[in-house]
Amino acid sequence: MVQTYRDHKSRPIVAVTGIGVISSLGEGRQDNWSKLINGQSGIHRIKRFETEGLRTTVAGTVDFLDDVLAKQSGMSAPALSLEMAKRSGLEAIAQSGLSTNDFPGALFLASPPVEMEWQHRFKLHQETQDLGGSGYERLIAGAKRQNHKSLYELLQFGGIADNLQSEFGTKGLPISLSTACASGTTAIQLGVEAIRRGETDSALCIGTDGSVNIESLIRFSLLSALTTQNDDPTKASKPFSKDRDGFVMAEGSGALVLESLESATARGAEVLAIIHGCGEKADDFHRTRAKPDGSPIIAAVKHGLQDAGVGVDGISYINAHGTSTPENDRMEFNSMSAVFGSNLKNIPISSNKSMIGHTLTAAGAIEAVFSIMTLMEGRIPPTINHNNPDPDIDLDVVPNVARDTNVATVLSSSFGFGGQNACLVMGIA
Amino acid sequence: MTSQEVWITGVGLVSSLGEGADTHWQTLSTSPQNAAIVDVDSFAPYPIHPLYEVEWEKHISRRDKRQMDLWQQLGTYSAGVALEDAGLKDDIEQCATMDMIVAAGGGERDVEVDTNVMENATGKPDQDKLLIETLYNDLRPTLFLAQLSNLLAGNISIVHKVTGSSRTFMGEESAGISAIQTACARIASGQSTHTLVGGAYSCQRSDMMLSFELDHLLWDKAPTDVWSRAEQGGGIMCGSVGAFLVLESAEHAKARGKTPYAKIAGVVADHGNRTSEAFADRLEGLLSPLIEDESKELISVLSGASGTKQITDAEQALLTKLLPDNAKRAYGSLLGHGLEAQFPAGIILAAIALSNESFYPAFSANEVPSKSTPESVLVSTLGSWRGEGFAKVTKL
Numbered sequence: 001m002v003q004t005y006r007d008h009k010s011r012p013i014v015a016v017t018g019i020g021v022i023s024s025l026g027e028g029r030q031d032n033w034s035k036l037i038n039g040q041s042g043i044h045r046i047k048r049f050e051t052e053g054l055r056t057t058v059a060g061t062v063d064f065l066d067d068v069l070a071k072q073s074g075m076s077a078p079a080l081s082l083e084m085a086k087r088s089g090l091e092a093i094a095q096s097g098l099s100t101n102d103f104p105g106a107l108f109l110a111s112p113p114v115e116m117e118w119q120h121r122f123k124l125h126q127e128t129q130d131l132g133g134s135g136y137e138r139l140i141a142g143a144k145r146q147n148h149k150s151l152y153e154l155l156q157f158g159g160i161a162d163n164l165q166s167e168f169g170t171k172g173l174p175i176s177l178s179t180a181c182a183s184g185t186t187a188i189q190l191g192v193e194a195i196r197r198g199e200t201d202s203a204l205c206i207g208t209d210g211s212v213n214i215e216s217l218i219r220f221s222l223l224s225a226l227t228t229q230n231d232d233p234t235k236a237s238k239p240f241s242k243d244r245d246g247f248v249m250a251e252g253s254g255a256l257v258l259e260s261l262e263s264a265t266a267r268g269a270e271v272l273a274i275i276h277g278c279g280e281k282a283d284d285f286h287r288t289r290a291k292p293d294g295s296p297i298i299a300a301v302k303h304g305l306q307d308a309g310v311g312v313d314g315i316s317y318i319n320a321h322g323t324s325t326p327e328n329d330r331m332e333f334n335s336m337s338a339v340f341g342s343n344l345k346n347i348p349i350s351s352n353k354s355m356i357g358h359t360l361t362a363a364g365a366i367e368a369v370f371s372i373m374t375l376m377e378g379r380i381p382p383t384i385n386h387n388n389p390d391p392d393i394d395l396d397v398v399p400n401v402a403r404d405t406n407v408a409t410v411l412s413s414s415f416g417f418g419g420q421n422a423c424l425v426m427g428i429a
Numbered sequence: 430m431t432s433q434e435v436w437i438t439g440v441g442l443v444s445s446l447g448e449g450a451d452t453h454w455q456t457l458s459t460s461p462q463n464a465a466i467v468d469v470d471s472f473a474p475y476p477i478h479p480l481y482e483v484e485w486e487k488h489i490s491r492r493d494k495r496q497m498d499l500w501q502q503l504g505t506y507s508a509g510v511a512l513e514d515a516g517l518k519d520d521i522e523q524c525a526t527m528d529m530i531v532a533a534g535g536g537e538r539d540v541e542v543d544t545n546v547m548e549n550a551t552g553k554p555d556q557d558k559l560l561i562e563t564l565y566n567d568l569r570p571t572l573f574l575a576q577l578s579n580l581l582a583g584n585i586s587i588v589h590k591v592t593g594s595s596r597t598f599m600g601e602e603s604a605g606i607s608a609i610q611t612a613c614a615r616i617a618s619g620q621s622t623h624t625l626v627g628g629a630y631s632c633q634r635s636d637m638m639l640s641f642e643l644d645h646l647l648w649d650k651a652p653t654d655v656w657s658r659a660e661q662g663g664g665i666m667c668g669s670v671g672a673f674l675v676l677e678s679a680e681h682a683k684a685r686g687k688t689p690y691a692k693i694a695g696v697v698a699d700h701g702n703r704t705s706e707a708f709a710d711r712l713e714g715l716l717s718p719l720i721e722d723e724s725k726e727l728i729s730v731l732s733g734a735s736g737t738k739q740i741t742d743a744e745q746a747l748l749t750k751l752l753p754d755n756a757k758r759a760y761g762s763l764l765g766h767g768l769e770a771q772f773p774a775g776i777i778l779a780a781i782a783l784s785n786e787s788f789y790p791a792f793s794a795n796e797v798p799s800k801s802t803p804e805s806v807l808v809s810t811l812g813s814w815r816g817e818g819f820a821k822v823t824k825l
Contacts, residue, residue, distance in 0.1 A: 050557035053565070113535050113578040113599060116640070118560055121543065125551045135544030136635035143642040144649075152643035153814070157534060157578075158600030162815050165700060173698035173816055175607045176600040178533075178578045186596055190611070197618040214557060218564045219573040282529070282595035284586045287496060287574050296592065417574065418583025420595060 005262035007276070008309035011196040015264045015271045015429070018098070018257030020091025021369045022084045023356040024060035024250055028091060033373050036381040037402045041234035041355050043248050048075070049214055056226040058233035060250025060357030061212045073154060078114045080210025082160045084253035084362075085109070086167055089206050092255035093168060097269055098202060100168060105202030105259075107174035108190045109161045110183030112211040112361045116155055124148075160208070170204055180416030181321075182280075183207055184254060184364025185424055189278040191258045201263035207365025208253035217249060223288060225325060237358075238385035239322035239351035240329050240397045247323040250357025254365030256372075271429040273372040276409070277308025283419030289327065290415065294335035300421035301339045301413060308425035310409060312340045315347055315425070317380055319371045319412040320397075322351025323358050328415065333393045348405075350383040350398040364414040368424055371410040375428045378406050435613045436682045436689035436825070439515025439675030440777040441507040441627070444764045445478040445668055448510055450690075450781045457763065457778070458785070461792050465763050467652045467666075474649040477632050478668030478765030488513075493588050497575050498537040499669075504581040504629030505588050507671030511625065512589055515675035516687060523685075524590045527675075528621045529582055530612050531597045532604035532628030532769040536576035538636045542567045581629065591625050602733075603700065603816030604628065605672075605772035610696040610818065612676050622681040627673030628769035641665060646737055646813060654793030655736045655759035656745070663738025665813060668765015672774035690780035691822050694805065695719050698818040705743070712747045712811075716819050720751065720807060723821075729788045729803035730757040731775045733810035735766045740811050752807070756799040762792045772810040772818055779806035779822035786824075 007013050021028070024042030025035040035042070043060050051057040065083050066075065073079050093100045121139065128142035153159055161174040179186040184207025191203030220226050227246035229236045237248045264271055281299035285291035305311065321332055337344055352370050353359075359366050374380055379402050386399035413423040442449065445466040446456050456464050468479045485494055485502060488509025494502055512518040517527070545567065550559035574580050579597040586592050598604040598611075605628045612626040632638075641647045648664025658664050682689055699715050702708060720728060730748060734741045748757055760778055761767075767774050782788050783806060788799045805823045 050561070052558055053561040111599070113576075115535055115538075115576075116636070118546070121547060122551050122556065125547045134548060136540060136639055139547075140635065140639050140642050143639055144645070147645055148643040152640065155640060155643070156601060156814055158603050158812075158815055161600060162700070173603055173607055173610070173700045173818065174600075175598055175611070176604070178597050178599055179595065180577065180579050190596075193615065193620055197614055197620070199614065214560055215564060218561065218568065219570075222565070222568060222570040223573065280594045282582075282586045282592040284590050284592050287580060287583055287587065416579070417577065418579045418595070419586045419592070420579065420583075 012198065013261040014192045014195050014275045015259050015261040016256055016273045016275060016372055017259050017264050017269045017271060018092035018096030019272060019369045019372055020088035020255040021366055022062060022088050023252035023366060024062055025356060027087060029373065036355055036370065037379055039382050039384045039400060041384060043233045043236055043357050045233055054217060055221050055228050056217060057230045058236050058248060059212050060248055062210060062251040076117055076154065077112055077211035077213065078154050078160055081111055081208045082163050084210055085160060085164055085206045085208035088253040088255040089164060089168060089204060092257045096257040098257060102169040103204055105170065105200040105204060106172045106194060107161060107164055107170035108187040108203060108205045109164065109174060109176045110187040110207035110361050110365060111160045111176050112209050113178055114155055114157055117213060118215060120151060168204065178361065179420040180418050181360055181363055182414035182416040182420040182422040183361040184366065185414040185422040187365060188256060188368055188424060189422060192275050192278055195258060195260050202257065202259045204257060206253060206255040207362040209359055209361035210251045212249050212251055220249060235385050237324045237354050239324040239354050239383055240390055240393050240395060241386055242388045242390040244324045244326060244329060246325050248357035250359045252356060252359040252362050252366050254362055254369040256368060273375050273429055274427045275424060276427050277304050277425040279304025279307055280422040283421060288417050290331045294331055294338060297331065297335035297415060297421050298338050301423050304423040304425050310425060312343050315409050315411045317374060317407045317410050318347055318349035319367050319410055320349050320351045321413050321415050322353050324353060329393060333395060348380055348396045348398045348403065350381055352381060354384045367412050371412045371426055375407050375410060375426065379404050380407065432617050433619060433678035433680060435616045435693045436677050436679050437674055437691050437693065437780045438677050438682050438687045438689050439511045440690065440780055441511030441514060441673040442774060442777045443503060443507045443510060443671040445481055447481050450514065454781050454785055457789050461763060461790060469652065472638055475638060475647045476652040476666055479633055480669035489588055496571055497584055499633060500536050500629060500631040501575060501581045501584050503631050503669060503671040505584045507627065507629055508585045508589055508625060508673045511673035511675050517675060521590060526593045527591045528594045528624040529585060529591050530608040530624065530626045531582040532608040533578040533581050533597050533599060534769055535578055537634045539572055540635060601768055601814065602771050602810050602812035604769045606698045606810055606816060606818030609772055609776060609820060610698050613693050613696050616676055616678050623675065623677040625673060625675055627773040629671040630768040630770045631669045632667035632765065633669060648736060654762035655734050655741065656793060656795050658736035659738050659741035663736060663741065665735045665737060665766045668767055670764050670767030670770040670774050672770040672777055674773060674777060689825055691783040692825055694821045694823040696820045700816045708743055712743065712817060715817065716747065716751060719819055719821050723805055725752060726801055727804035728752060728755055728807055729799060730755055730807045731779050732757055732759045733761060733771045733775045734759050735761055735813050737813050740813065744809060744811050756788055756797065758789050758792045758796060775808035775810060776820055776822055779808050782806060783822060783824045
């Protein structure tokens, strides 16, 4: 029976045995799923900071951990990203039945690039009033005078992974990564590859992002990437609609426990889904725009299908990147049309981002979790706010209402600034 | 699964000393003890090893260069040097299937804008409102992209057309270790045939000096070598370093008739407890298996030690215990500490020495001369805060 544990390329088959998620909809897979299936939006007016003067005042921030963070180091992107990753990771590991403090495999973490934030600069600037001088010279002089070890550690790029490794006891050197908005997908891909190489029987793959703050919002705003439809926050994210005008920034975390099917079976674990394949291809056209002919996106999806050993008739549902920007949704439609041809009209394709917004670094992982729940439940979450379809995008977007149907395989795709294109093909256990 | 040998077929090292394999070999193999280039003024009291004057147009067009700050320029340029050295620059077909793993931090901030906000808004009742106004008016949209970690890889794709895959690892020194380790594992297992891997660090930026000084990690006295700094309380001297390699499976390199510098015979890495006794045990457990099959006298060591006291001392104790009589060179004494680029830079220096069938003379007065020509070079990098990695680079 050894054969059944190997895929079409004789590699170990990779199973998913645990999933966990946090989004603006709430904490945990059941809470998120029931809201997602009901077409509920988690997008709301920003309360975290002053929004007067901001062109976009809505987001999918995760606000329900504010009290928890207040008792720790306070609100910051790394602190929130870590807290969400801990919670989604714990949910996933607990479901898998593996040890939650001596996890047997490695950690692959998609986390936002950390930076000193304005609250820190303001504080350092204030505590150095007596020093004179200006700008960074003054802050450096202040840092020299007084130790800020905890701030140093908070701002290390490897800091979130370090904390997660201590928490869960993952093995080896954890990998922190960023492929922009494809990061969550890349984290899963790295875990799949490590298991296929036979380096490990299990991997903890997490994507997390809690980086909605004034500066991050303005940076995306200056690139004209964000929606400015602030009137009704729940209606702001409308992927594939004619009047879409940008994405909604959001926060959250998704976690997956991956295992070789052989080791999961041997220990009697429940297998939730199989990761059949991964594909990627970088774009060399532009820093923020995709090559007009979509060839890198097309190649990434084709590589994913080839890696999974399925044809264009082998995908039953597409969990879209679907950001609600004019460019992304059009490019995605064109590219999927090029890959799937006439099959595309028979493939439902919906965007979770219509409800949870764009969770950036975490998106690929969160959407993989929702894709797996779609496989397990036989229900496809809708694309909400779909009242004014874009006539140039002829897709079955599962408009507004969830659909009950058997789903055997899902393609989940992610595209990011910097020419990042990655996708996963997942199937029922 | 048959295991492929991982060959180093191209190197791109760019530092205060210049660029390329030959320049670094000439400088470091002749009289290295007088070779360090140090700038004691620009970031006084912290001495640094500044980037040499690069002719950017050799590998980056003016138009593309304008989209980046120094960190991304240095990385993109070093990648170009590596590709050219491998004979793959402008080879559209090979680059289109070439994988890429980049070890990255973040890009430079706009110091002027930050200073304005601090001066004008700090502590004011409408602090956030002033912040919003200033950022909207003064932030350059392209600067965001120059700051994004994965945009170094993005720029390499655009400038050099490397598009097989693109992954960016973060996490200071660990990012460089994981990048090399993952690239090697993928090639050895057949998941990749050829990979561009490396990182870059530009130290000429006050935002990063601040980051290090938050934990008092910087050396602020007269410039001296890594080991002497550790003896005198410890401290990092940063350096601007771009370090990229082209790694290929033996099969892929042979098929195109490319002679390698050397092979990467093994990489080990870990992350964990650094309390003194546990740390020593963990390091020994990590390193021992990597060198146990070697004739010990044929190993030389390139240490990426940064000069912080506890970590440099721990590494020195480990190397003294396991390889007591072997030549050890701390390359940070000459290049400075290159953070994400530190481990890749050490691997490049190892490859250059092995292909020259020689080793480096002492980089400082406290290092002992080589007794033999190495068959293998052990490269070490222990993160200033977290993460440890060793690689064994072996002659072919």
